[in-house]
Amino acid sequence: MSDKNNVSVPQPLRETMLQYGQQWLDEDDIAAVVRVLRGDFITQGPAIQAFESKVADYVGVKYAVAFTNGTAALHGACFAAGIGSGDEVITTPITFLASSNCVLYQGATPVFADIDMNTYNVDPCLVEQKITDKTKAIIAVDFSGQPVEIDRLNMIARDNGLVLIQDAAHSLGASYQGVKIGSWADMTMFSFHPVKHVTTGEGGVIVTDDEHFYHQLRLFRNHGMTKDPDEMQQNDGPWYYEMQSLGYNYRMTDMQAALGESQMNKLDQFVERRREIAGMYDRELAGISGLVLPYQQKDGHSSWHLYVTRWLPEVFQGTRKDWFEALRQLNIGVHVHYIPVYLQPYYQNLGYLRGLCPNAENYYETAITLPLYPKMTNKDVMDVIQAVRRIALQFSSHIKL
Numbered sequence: 001m002s003d004k005n006n007v008s009v010p011q012p013l014r015e016t017m018l019q020y021g022q023q024w025l026d027e028d029d030i031a032a033v034v035r036v037l038r039g040d041f042i043t044q045g046p047a048i049q050a051f052e053s054k055v056a057d058y059v060g061v062k063y064a065v066a067f068t069n070g071t072a073a074l075h076g077a078c079f080a081a082g083i084g085s086g087d088e089v090i091t092t093p094i095t096f097l098a099s100s101n102c103v104l105y106q107g108a109t110p111v112f113a114d115i116d117m118n119t120y121n122v123d124p125c126l127v128e129q130k131i132t133d134k135t136k137a138i139i140a141v142d143f144s145g146q147p148v149e150i151d152r153l154n155m156i157a158r159d160n161g162l163v164l165i166q167d168a169a170h171s172l173g174a175s176y177q178g179v180k181i182g183s184w185a186d187m188t189m190f191s192f193h194p195v196k197h198v199t200t201g202e203g204g205v206i207v208t209d210d211e212h213f214y215h216q217l218r219l220f221r222n223h224g225m226t227k228d229p230d231e232m233q234q235n236d237g238p239w240y241y242e243m244q245s246l247g248y249n250y251r252m253t254d255m256q257a258a259l260g261e262s263q264m265n266k267l268d269q270f271v272e273r274r275r276e277i278a279g280m281y282d283r284e285l286a287g288i289s290g291l292v293l294p295y296q297q298k299d300g301h302s303s304w305h306l307y308v309t310r311w312l313p314e315v316f317q318g319t320r321k322d323w324f325e326a327l328r329q330l331n332i333g334v335h336v337h338y339i340p341v342y343l344q345p346y347y348q349n350l351g352y353l354r355g356l357c358p359n360a361e362n363y364y365e366t367a368i369t370l371p372l373y374p375k376m377t378n379k380d381v382m383d384v385i386q387a388v389r390r391i392a393l394q395f396s397s398h399i400k401l
């Protein structure tokens with residue numbers, strides 16, 4: 001609160017801070033993990049394959065490869081796509097660091113295309129403008145759970161001979177033109193971090209219909225090593241294993257996979273509850289002058305990882321920091337997603353300039369993410385609504401306090 005208004009510090013609306021995201025674990029999830037612990041395999045056992053099949057079936061693709069986390073999975077996808085030194089990969093600046101760090105891991109160059117100011121997803125026209133003869137792939141992100149225009153990106157990728165990777169860390173359970181996210185791109189990544197739709201603690205997966213990518217992904221997560229005699233260049237005997245490329249140890253454990261398989265049973269329920277909460281926000285926050293609620297594209301059906309609001313500086317006094325801190329003082333755990341990736345010091349040192357993506361930078365100055373996760377009660381949701389109304393009123397420049 002700016003002291004010029006001379007208003008006393010607001011009392012918190014709640015006893016404790018409402019988090020912005022959180023997992024939901026039940027006894028059956030715990031039992032699934034314990035079963036693994038009592039069994040013969042705690043890593044690379046049958047639970048991994050069961051989990052992979054479950055994810056692949058759910059999204060309607062042939063193959064899934066589980067990784068230690070979503071970032072490792074993206075790294076694997078970049079390897080499988082053949083991305084290497086000298087290549088360029090186009091992605092969005094409004095994403096978590098991993099979407100472009102995975103390009104750097106492979107010695108290639110991330111190229112940032114600006115976002116659309118309605119959806120905050122990368123604008124396919126601007127992606128097309130960034131294509132050069134060095135471009136190898138596109139990494140598209142379904143920001144907040146709303147699918148990117150993946151049909152247009154698919155056409156752009158096909159016309160230009162590019163690999164299309166979908167970072168769907170936010171959009172497990174979402175669909176585009178009635179088809180689940182997972183089968184649209186050449187490879188699609190889902191994350192199982194606790195704030196995502198279902199969790200394995202840490203975990204990620206790549207799904208694909210392409211047998212070659214599938215094969216490369218499996219090699220990559222296990223040191224680039226094969227034990228299949230049909231694939232070997234030589235064979236010294238039954239003990240022999242062969243390393244054919246440089247891979248990593250990115251293997252998920254069976255405890256994690258069992259947790260993930262159990263959580264997948266509840267995915268639709270979780271997504272439904274997220275949609276319900278987003279609907280409550282939409283209804284109850286509509287009509288607050290200067291508050292921009294999430295715009296939803298007709299073709300997409302969001303799985304609502306995040307509920308992002310924008311606060312127009314023309315209407316509210318102060319800055320985003322003031323509004324954000326005022327909401328936090330009421331014990332509402334708001335967040336900001338995301339700082340444009342290339343504004344990070346590491347990227348600035350690589351030579352990316354401020355001003356590169358003006359929409360992304362404008363977006364960043366005014367965005368506030370409200371809490372959203374299935375375990376929120378209706379009371380929690382109403383607390384958020386009440387807090388937003390109160391803070392919006394308090395900072396509204398039309399009101400003289």
Ligand SMILES: *Cc1c(COP(=O)(O)O)cnc(C)c1O
Binds near residue numbers: 070099169
């Ligand atoms: C969470 C997330 C990742 C990385 O997933 P981890 O499992 O945390 O490594 C990548 N991209 C986006 C957009 C994410 O939100």
